[in-house]
Amino acid sequence: MTDLERSNIFPSVAIETGWELAPCPVLVADVAGVVRAVNEAGRTLLPTAYAGARLDEVVPDWLSAAHLGVGSSDGDPAGWIGGRSVTAHPVRGLDSVAWWLVDDTDVRLAREDLRIERERTAFLSRASSTLLSSLNLQRSMDVTAELAAENLAEAALVIAPSAGPRYPVVTCLRGGRAVSRQLTIDPDSVPGLGEALQGFPPVPSRWIDPASCPSWVVPEGFGEVGSVVVTPLPGHGVPAGALILLRTTAQNAFGTQEEIFARLFAARAGAAMSAARMYAEQASITDTLMRELLPPRLHRVAGVDFAGGYRASATTERVGGDFYDVHPAADDTGESLAVLGDVCGKGLDAAVLTGKIRNTLHALLPLADDHAQMLRLLNRALVASDGSRFATLVLASAAREGENVRLRLTCAGHLPPLVVRADGRVEEAPTRGVLVGVLPEVASTTAHVTLAPGETCLLYTDGITEARGGPFGDVMFGEERLRSALAECAGLPAEAVVERVQMLAAEWVGGGRHDDMAVLAITAPRALGYVG
Amino acid sequence: MSADSLTGVRPVPRYVDLLWDAVVVGDEAGARGVVAGALADGLDRESLLLDVIGAVQRRIGQEWAAGRLRVAQEHAATAINDRVIAALPIHPRPVDGPVGHVTVACVDGEWHALPARLLAEVLLLRGFQVDFLGAHVPGPHLIADLHRTAPDAVALSGSIATRLPTAHATISACQAAGIPVIAGGAAFGYDGRYARLFGAEWAPDARAAADRLARPLPRPRPAHKPIDDLPHLADQEYTMVSRTASRLARTVYKRLESRVPAMRDFSDLQRQHTAEDLRHIVDFLATALYTGDDELFVGFVTWTAGILESRRVPANTLLPTLGLLGDELREFPRAVRMLTRAGEHLSSTISTTGKTE
Numbered sequence: 001m002t003d004l005e006r007s008n009i010f011p012s013v014a015i016e017t018g019w020e021l022a023p024c025p026v027l028v029a030d031v032a033g034v035v036r037a038v039n040e041a042g043r044t045l046l047p048t049a050y051a052g053a054r055l056d057e058v059v060p061d062w063l064s065a066a067h068l069g070v071g072s073s074d075g076d077p078a079g080w081i082g083g084r085s086v087t088a089h090p091v092r093g094l095d096s097v098a099w100w101l102v103d104d105t106d107v108r109l110a111r112e113d114l115r116i117e118r119e120r121t122a123f124l125s126r127a128s129s130t131l132l133s134s135l136n137l138q139r140s141m142d143v144t145a146e147l148a149a150e151n152l153a154e155a156a157l158v159i160a161p162s163a164g165p166r167y168p169v170v171t172c173l174r175g176g177r178a179v180s181r182q183l184t185i186d187p188d189s190v191p192g193l194g195e196a197l198q199g200f201p202p203v204p205s206r207w208i209d210p211a212s213c214p215s216w217v218v219p220e221g222f223g224e225v226g227s228v229v230v231t232p233l234p235g236h237g238v239p240a241g242a243l244i245l246l247r248t249t250a251q252n253a254f255g256t257q258e259e260i261f262a263r264l265f266a267a268r269a270g271a272a273m274s275a276a277r278m279y280a281e282q283a284s285i286t287d288t289l290m291r292e293l294l295p296p297r298l299h300r301v302a303g304v305d306f307a308g309g310y311r312a313s314a315t316t317e318r319v320g321g322d323f324y325d326v327h328p329a330a331d332d333t334g335e336s337l338a339v340l341g342d343v344c345g346k347g348l349d350a351a352v353l354t355g356k357i358r359n360t361l362h363a364l365l366p367l368a369d370d371h372a373q374m375l376r377l378l379n380r381a382l383v384a385s386d387g388s389r390f391a392t393l394v395l396a397s398a399a400r401e402g403e404n405v406r407l408r409l410t411c412a413g414h415l416p417p418l419v420v421r422a423d424g425r426v427e428e429a430p431t432r433g434v435l436v437g438v439l440p441e442v443a444s445t446t447a448h449v450t451l452a453p454g455e456t457c458l459l460y461t462d463g464i465t466e467a468r469g470g471p472f473g474d475v476m477f478g479e480e481r482l483r484s485a486l487a488e489c490a491g492l493p494a495e496a497v498v499e500r501v502q503m504l505a506a507e508w509v510g511g512g513r514h515d516d517m518a519v520l521a522i523t524a525p526r527a528l529g530y531v532g
Numbered sequence: 533m534s535a536d537s538l539t540g541v542r543p544v545p546r547y548v549d550l551l552w553d554a555v556v557v558g559d560e561a562g563a564r565g566v567v568a569g570a571l572a573d574g575l576d577r578e579s580l581l582l583d584v585i586g587a588v589q590r591r592i593g594q595e596w597a598a599g600r601l602r603v604a605q606e607h608a609a610t611a612i613n614d615r616v617i618a619a620l621p622i623h624p625r626p627v628d629g630p631v632g633h634v635t636v637a638c639v640d641g642e643w644h645a646l647p648a649r650l651l652a653e654v655l656l657l658r659g660f661q662v663d664f665l666g667a668h669v670p671g672p673h674l675i676a677d678l679h680r681t682a683p684d685a686v687a688l689s690g691s692i693a694t695r696l697p698t699a700h701a702t703i704s705a706c707q708a709a710g711i712p713v714i715a716g717g718a719a720f721g722y723d724g725r726y727a728r729l730f731g732a733e734w735a736p737d738a739r740a741a742a743d744r745l746a747r748p749l750p751r752p753r754p755a756h757k758p759i760d761d762l763p764h765l766a767d768q769e770y771t772m773v774s775r776t777a778s779r780l781a782r783t784v785y786k787r788l789e790s791r792v793p794a795m796r797d798f799s800d801l802q803r804q805h806t807a808e809d810l811r812h813i814v815d816f817l818a819t820a821l822y823t824g825d826d827e828l829f830v831g832f833v834t835w836t837a838g839i840l841e842s843r844r845v846p847a848n849t850l851l852p853t854l855g856l857l858g859d860e861l862r863e864f865p866r867a868v869r870m871l872t873r874a875g876e877h878l879s880s881t882i883s884t885t886g887k888t889e
Contacts, residue, residue: 130710133708133709133710134679134682134709134710135679135709136678136679136680136681136682138682139682139710143710177748279679280680283676283679283680311668315640315670315671315672315673316670316672318673454558470807471778471781471782471785471807471808471810471811472778472779472781472782472785472807472811473777473778473779473781473782474778488602488603488604489604489607490604491558491608492558492604492607492608492611493558493560493608493611493612493615495611495614496604496607496608496610496611497607499607499611499643499667500603500604500607502643502668503643506641506643506668507641511774526558526560
């Protein structure tokens with residue numbers, strides 16, 4: 001670069017003394033890279049700089065390089081001088097540049113803090129949505145360990161409370177998948193773990209000496225443990241467990257901010273795990289109570305095929321006001337008793353009533369030889385209870401007789417059973433009776449029907465025939481459609497008849513609403529199908 | 533019998549024919565005999581399930597579609613296949629724990645459980661823990677079950693295209709519960725396009741599904757919203773058509789009666805068929821609007837035309853139906869486009885095949 005060129009870039013400027021006391025550090029350097037002046041604030045920032053010094057000997061490289069290339073790069077250069085972050089604004093004179101060195105350390109630190117906080121917030125929000133998605137304890141533990149290993153430490157352990165000496169432990173190494181184990185451990189062998197697993201007394205998270213860590217804490221292939229933190233997982237008044245975070249010697253130990261952050265994560269994980277635990281307890285109670293109310297699985301009993309199908313009106317429920325049961329015969333020649341019915345009301349309340357009726361009928365089984373008497377006693381029991389509980393039902397006693405099945409059928413205010421003959425005729429069983437639970441006395445007539453091999457007797461509730469739907473959505477399925485469907489079912493196995501009827505009714509309803517639907521088929525097995 | 537006796541040289545087609553002959557006449561004992569014989573001959577169980585029972589089941593479906601099997605026969609044959617599977621000797625559980633845990637279920641509204649059952653059986657053979665929930669599983673039941681059991685994956689089976697919106701709701705709910713889904717069955721498209729559209733894995737058959745499940749499926753993205761898969765739903769066309777499907781079908785049926793004089797001489801059965809066909813067209817249109825796939829609708833209309841021909845009803849009777857639907861839905865550009873394309877396609881096939889009667 002010639003002098004002329006230099007003087008074009010750096011036209012000379014009179015150095016005034018007015019800025020000597022300016023609060024911002026200023027350094028003037030000429031085209032030759034020599035410091036021409038430094039103000040007072042400049043001398044504080046750059047103690048070695050003085051007029052006449054070589055610029056590259058008194059300022060950091062980024063600044064001297066910027067001085068040489070001034071005017072050629074976009075934006076003002078920035079970098080560190082001593083412990084301060086500085087942005088250098090050049091003001092060009094005729095043969096020199098005055099560098100105004102503006103200290104933006106605080107802004108830069110604030111930006112960095114903001115970035116870290118944003119990342120943490122994003123992580124916590126992601127962690128929350130992942131943790132909230134499952135109500136399963138195992139899954140919550142897996143997710144907790146995986147999130148912690150990804151974001152907080154190189155390895156994470158989640159330990160759940162346990163009533164016995166074996167504890168569920170989930171381990172996850174960074175980049176890996178959670179591994180679940182049942183370990184027999186002494187929680188007090190890790191400081192703070194015992195309290196965390198009991199949920200009492202409240203303890204802060206604490207660092208523990210890596211040397212004192214029992215071997216089960218350190219995952220295989222982890223390397224040398226640098227630091228360990230035990231953080232309790234707070235539950236909703238119940239202990240949720242503990243989170244153990246491990247870092248290797250290669251990684252920084254946990255800082256105070258990081259520990260606070262780990263606690264925020266632990267609060268979310270603990271809430272998710274205790275919610276999952278409570279859901280599991282509730283689900284198990286519901287399952288136990290529901291077991292008695294669910295329709296039973298039916299199969300062949302004493303040479304007679306039974307099949308049943310059930311669809312509750314609400315898709316969230318498994319039970320409703322329809323019910324069926326089969327009480328198996330004592331031996332191969334005896335009669336089995338099938339019952340299908342419909343109680344007043346809907347939903348769980350109705351389901352509880354079906355349970356009572358099923359229990360009462362079970363107790364009345366020794367009287368099954370006389371359906372009318374059975375219904376009289378059931379009626380008395382219902383009327384006596386509080387008079388607001390009534391039901392319609394069908395009793396069907398079935399016994400094998402040679403290759404035929406002999407049936408006694410009695411209706412109590414219910415739709416009479418339909419019998420599908422081998423040639424496709426569909427007959428209504430001639431039985432009538434009054435519903436139970438309303439009148440002080442009830443009467444009924446029993447029908448006697450014989451099924452030849454391949455013939456079926458179908459018991460069903462009005463949820464089938466009164467199902468509204470069809471192509472235009474407003475027509476009842478009706479008995480006619482049921483009869484013509486059954487006419488096609490001659491010779492079918494019991495479960496195929498049930499499936500066919502259920503399927504047609506469900507398709508008829510389409511996406512619309514429907515009542516509870518129950519179907520029970522009693523079929524005389526075909527000889528061919530009975531040999532094997 | 534050991535797994536080494538698995539050989540492709542066994543004449544499986546022979547067993548397929550024998551089993552077919554038995555199930556089609558409802559001969560359960562005969563069917564069991566065929567299966568027991570195949571096992572005794574050294575056929576491995578997976579091959580028995582998929583290459584014999586599965587093959588027979590496919591044939592049942594084909595024969596029914598071709599009108600050579602009554603619906604009731606189809607049910608009976610399927611029931612017997614099901615009984616045959618239930619009667620297979622119990623397979624020992626793997627001693628060192630299951631290789632994975634899979635819940636197998638059919639989409640709500642799907643009654644054909646046998647393909648799912650076969651997959652469940654194959655997974656059991658391969659050492660999986662399997663929860664088989666069967667046919668017609670309402671979404672809420674499946675989700676409640678997932679929260680209780682937390683399987684590694686859900687295998688969802690569906691053969692009916694109009695159940696795709698329901699299938700998507702179920703898949704999304706599984707994913708929201710953190711459980712990945714693998715889908716299978718004709719509903720999801722011959723190449724699995726709808727499974728992928730809904731963010732699920734896909735397998736063309738039970739063997740491929742079992743192979744895929746041997747490796748863990750990727751965990752679903754947590755903050756994913758179902759609408760992200762189908763941004764076109766924002767135009768509300770699906771919502772409007774599916775909500776008013778019954779009314780739409782009734783209106784078009786009435787207009788059709790005045791447009792097509794021949795309908796006055798229809799028997800009750802013909803009227804019922806016409807109404808059902810019409811409703812199906814509306815349901816398929818809704819499904820195509822949901823998936824955003826014109827081909828789904830055009831393909832269905834073409835298929836319906838074929839069925840009509842086999843019932844000796846001229847396929848060009850579909851044209852006024854499509855036209856009337858287009859009139860009713862003129863404010864819905866995607867629906868109109870699909871109806872127009874289906875109409876054009878139908879006209880071109882009719883003109884190329886000549887007279888339809």
